[in-house]
Amino acid sequence: MSASGAKTNLHEFVVQENEQVAEGLWRMRCNTALAAELAPGQFVQVSVPADASHILRIPLSFARADARSGELDIVYAVVGEGTRRLSAMAVGQASTMVGPCGNGWWLPQDQGRALLVAGGVGLPPIFACASMLAQTGVGFDVVVGAQTASRHCVGYVDELRSMGIHEGCDCARKVVLTTDDGTLGMRGFVTQAMENLLAEHTYAQVYACGPNPMMAGVAKLSMSKDIACEVSLERMMGCGFGACSCCNVALVDGTQALCCTDGPVFDARRVQWQTR
Amino acid sequence: MADAVRMDVNLGGIHMRNPINTASGTFGNGRQFEGFYDVGATLGAITCKGVAAQPWQGNDAPRLAELPSAIMNSVGLQNPGVPAFVQTYGTYLQSVVDRGCAVICQVAGHSIDEYVRALELFEELAPFASGFELNISCPNIAKGGAAMGATPRDAAEVMRAVRPLTKRPIVVKMAPHDVAEIGRALEAEGADALSLINTIPGMAIDINTRRSRVARPTAGVSGPAIHAIAVRMVWECAQAVKIPLCGIGGVASGADAAEMILAGATAVSVGTANLTDPMAAKRVVEELEAWASQQGVSSIDELRGAFVC
Numbered sequence: 001m002s003a004s005g006a007k008t009n010l011h012e013f014v015v016q017e018n019e020q021v022a023e024g025l026w027r028m029r030c031n032t033a034l035a036a037e038l039a040p041g042q043f044v045q046v047s048v049p050a051d052a053s054h055i056l057r058i059p060l061s062f063a064r065a066d067a068r069s070g071e072l073d074i075v076y077a078v079v080g081e082g083t084r085r086l087s088a089m090a091v092g093q094a095s096t097m098v099g100p101c102g103n104g105w106w107l108p109q110d111q112g113r114a115l116l117v118a119g120g121v122g123l124p125p126i127f128a129c130a131s132m133l134a135q136t137g138v139g140f141d142v143v144v145g146a147q148t149a150s151r152h153c154v155g156y157v158d159e160l161r162s163m164g165i166h167e168g169c170d171c172a173r174k175v176v177l178t179t180d181d182g183t184l185g186m187r188g189f190v191t192q193a194m195e196n197l198l199a200e201h202t203y204a205q206v207y208a209c210g211p212n213p214m215m216a217g218v219a220k221l222s223m224s225k226d227i228a229c230e231v232s233l234e235r236m237m238g239c240g241f242g243a244c245s246c247c248n249v250a251l252v253d254g255t256q257a258l259c260c261t262d263g264p265v266f267d268a269r270r271v272q273w274q275t276r
Numbered sequence: 277m278a279d280a281v282r283m284d285v286n287l288g289g290i291h292m293r294n295p296i297n298t299a300s301g302t303f304g305n306g307r308q309f310e311g312f313y314d315v316g317a318t319l320g321a322i323t324c325k326g327v328a329a330q331p332w333q334g335n336d337a338p339r340l341a342e343l344p345s346a347i348m349n350s351v352g353l354q355n356p357g358v359p360a361f362v363q364t365y366g367t368y369l370q371s372v373v374d375r376g377c378a379v380i381c382q383v384a385g386h387s388i389d390e391y392v393r394a395l396e397l398f399e400e401l402a403p404f405a406s407g408f409e410l411n412i413s414c415p416n417i418a419k420g421g422a423a424m425g426a427t428p429r430d431a432a433e434v435m436r437a438v439r440p441l442t443k444r445p446i447v448v449k450m451a452p453h454d455v456a457e458i459g460r461a462l463e464a465e466g467a468d469a470l471s472l473i474n475t476i477p478g479m480a481i482d483i484n485t486r487r488s489r490v491a492r493p494t495a496g497v498s499g500p501a502i503h504a505i506a507v508r509m510v511w512e513c514a515q516a517v518k519i520p521l522c523g524i525g526g527v528a529s530g531a532d533a534a535e536m537i538l539a540g541a542t543a544v545s546v547g548t549a550n551l552t553d554p555m556a557a558k559r560v561v562e563e564l565e566a567w568a569s570q571q572g573v574s575s576i577d578e579l580r581g582a583f584v585c
């Protein structure tokens with residue numbers, strides 16, 4: 001059983017669009033009944049056709065799931081063979097995905113302002129989180145980091161600026177961009193932008209997704225200011241639904257949680273933040 | 277229309293409605309698959325994850341790497357211990373038995389004393405178990421596991437210690453080596469059935485970091501790539517012992533399961549395939565039945581060991 005209450009199951013999907021949106025980054029819009037069952041922060045396990053020697057499914061978050069139209073938007077980085085073949089899927093082509101997998105983001109305990117931090121391909125679940133907050137009227141600011149300007153998804157950033165505003169949501173939203181090389185927005189890491197924001201504003205909740213060292217930094221900063229922080233973690237996944245114990249996350253109490261069913265969203269305070 | 281082929285089999289006293297079982301550690305404890313299909317109404321048996329007397333935390337991350345037509349895992353038998361396992365899964369597993377599917381509980385340990393303690397606890401707390409599987413072949417733990425079943429003498433010693441503890445059937449899970457000799461030793465000590473093979477120890481090195489791709493230097497390889505090796509070992513073992521065998525290794529289709537049966541297996545477990553295709557075990561049942569009905573036999577038993585050589 002997942003956070004959205006739906007049982008994890010096997011679903012067909014059909015590719016509607018599959019196009020490059022930034023350097024190394026693609027967006028696939030597909031049609032699937034699963035879209036109606038997903039909560040922001042959950043993920044799906046995608047089977048990419050065409051090479052039987054790759055047996056694992058690919059775990060992927062989503063940026064948007066539209067229950068009415070059945071549209072699901074996945075934003076992914078091409079980093080290896082599986083994601084390369086995913087980028088080669090043609091419009092109209094069908095395959096299967098397993099979902100909903102894992103637990104989504106939790107809404108903030110109180111109605112205070114939230115700070116969202118995305119690094120690289122951590123953007124999709126943070127975008128979904130932003131939509132959730134905008135719909136529930138929670139005010140938030142966003143930091144989006146990438147290596148360089150060409151790797152920023154401009155379309156999603158624009159939407160982050162405008163989403164929910166017409167519904168009377170917080171109009172003074174800050175969307176801060178960073179790049180490692182200074183080619184767009186602030187030069188430096190997302191944690192530096194986050195420090196600046198923390199110095200100026202009070203936040204009740206931090207949500208973060210990105211590379212592990214980034215999340216470790218965000219978690220440390222949040223904890224030092226005693227702000228609740230949720231992180232969405234990545235692990236190699238065998239099944240995605242709690243059957244193989246391959247996706248362990250070491251917790252501070254010395255036990256091992258499963259990223260796929262106990263996460264991927266974790267309270268940062270529970271996680272042992274060592275990097276291998 | 278021809279009469280349906282009888283698919284039920286007897287794995288050393290474990291009665292199965294069809295030969296399909298699930299490989300320990302690849303099927304959760306059954307419940308994880310109930311959203312995909314009715315497990316209890318479909319499979320011949322399920323084998324639960326290895327459980328020890330006390331909780332084990334397992335190995336560090338990463339525990340998994342993907343290889344061509346295979347995966348490599350170093351889970352290291354993470355488990356909650358027998359009492360917590362029964363508390364969490366007992367009611368569910370009883371419902372699986374009530375639906376006509378056998379439930380095999382796997383027993384893990386680091387030493388003979390730990391196997392004894394775990395089986396004593398199971399015997400007392402798990403009335404739902406149709407039988408037990410003794411795991412003396414896990415390659416992913418520092419002591420115990422595969423070391424406990426490394427030689428015919430070691431394997432026999434564990435079997436001798438646990439045999440008096442239960443009247444229920446004991447299946448012994450074997451490592452992928454010396455299966456004829458070790459199988460004979462286990463049979464002599466009263467094993468009711470043997471299951472083989474466990475994962476094959478392997479290595480995968482990231483050439484840039486020069487580290488292992490999982491947290492330990494070696495890990496267990498499973499999946500389609502090991503199927504041919506597993507079939508050969510089932511065939512060798514079947515010639516050496518009279519007790520029934522459960523064939524395991526890279527089974528992803530009815531054809532793969534049929535090969536195991538022709539090589540001499542009574543039952544067949546689906547492992548890694550469950551992870552990549554959650555419907556795999558159900559599909560294997562259906563495909564195996566379709567194959568059997570094309571063979572002009574009245575019972576699947578007639579096909580066991582029917583390999584022509």
Ligand SMILES: Cc1cc2nc3c(=O)[nH]c(=O)nc-3n(C[C@H](O)[C@H](O)[C@H](O)COP(=O)(O)OP(=O)(O)OC[C@H]3O[C@@H](n4cnc5c(N)ncnc54)[C@H](O)[C@@H]3O)c2cc1C
Binds near residue numbers: 061076077080
């Ligand atoms: C819950 C979850 C959600 C994810 N969401 C997204 C997403 O929305 N967009 C996106 O682009 N990626 C996402 N990922 C990462 C994505 O799953 C991997 O990039 C993908 O599996 C790589 O497959 P591949 O065959 O192309 O690469 P491979 O050839 O298998 O590997 C290439 C590189 O990717 C790394 N990698 C492989 N598998 C994973 C994994 N499961 N997690 C992290 N790194 C991995 C490898 O270590 C290697 O460095 C997510 C991962 C998880 C666990």
Ligand SMILES: Cc1cc2nc3c(=O)[nH]c(=O)nc-3n(C[C@H](O)[C@H](O)[C@H](O)COP(=O)(O)O)c2cc1C
Binds near residue numbers: 246497
């Ligand atoms: C993730 C994973 C966990 C496993 N855990 C166990 C276990 O707890 N006990 C055991 O005897 N075998 C375990 N195995 C081995 C399988 O039961 C099986 O013997 C092996 O994977 C070969 O079959 P396959 O190729 O069909 O997967 C595990 C295998 C995998 C992939």
Ligand code: FES
Binds near residue numbers: 236245
């Ligand atoms: S990926 Fe299998 S238990 Fe998490």
